[in-house]
Amino acid sequence: MTQPATPTDIVLDRVNAIDGEVLDALLKEICSSHTWATLVRLARPYRDRDAFHAANAGAMEALSPADLDDAMAGHARIGTPKPGDATSQREQAGVQGADEALLADLAAANASYEEKFGHVFLICATGRTAETMLAALRERHPNDAATEREIVRGELRKINDIRIDRLLDEG
Structure with missing residues (x-):
């Protein structure tokens, strides 16, 4: 059967x-x-x-x-989900309600990361809080480009x- x-x-x-x-x-x-x-x-x-x-x-x-x-280009910056994009909003739900100081720290860390690596900081944000994403961003910032590419992958x-x-x- x-x-x-x-x-x-x-x-x-x-x-x-x-x-x-x-x-x-x-x-x-x-x-x-x-x-x-x-x-x-x-x-x-x-x-x-x-x-x-x-x-x-x-x-x-x-x-x-x-x-x-190409793959990273489809992702919003962590801390700033794309307005009107349900996927981005859902995946970055952990930043909703975060205080302004934390969001400012996240924005500054993102800018520093992007300047160093030339692309957005990419992390699987589902289930993560703004605090844990900021901690991961800071932890990964010292990486070299090759190491970071494999983490991004x-x-x-x-x-x-x-x-x-x-x-x-x-x-």
């Missing part, structure tokens, strides 16, 4: 059947890197959630520095996994 299809199975079937260009647009809502979207699309069909996550992991490992820049992977799960859970 076969098991009935779960909502995740139904979403996976739809994702597996979507035209390439349409899927690329959907995937770019998860990660703004064109290369990432292409690599994840080419890893279809996804038999389950784990296979979709594995496609994300493989694509993240394959991204060049320029591709990582890992953070992007976590963010993408959360967004993939959201897609699969909400259709």
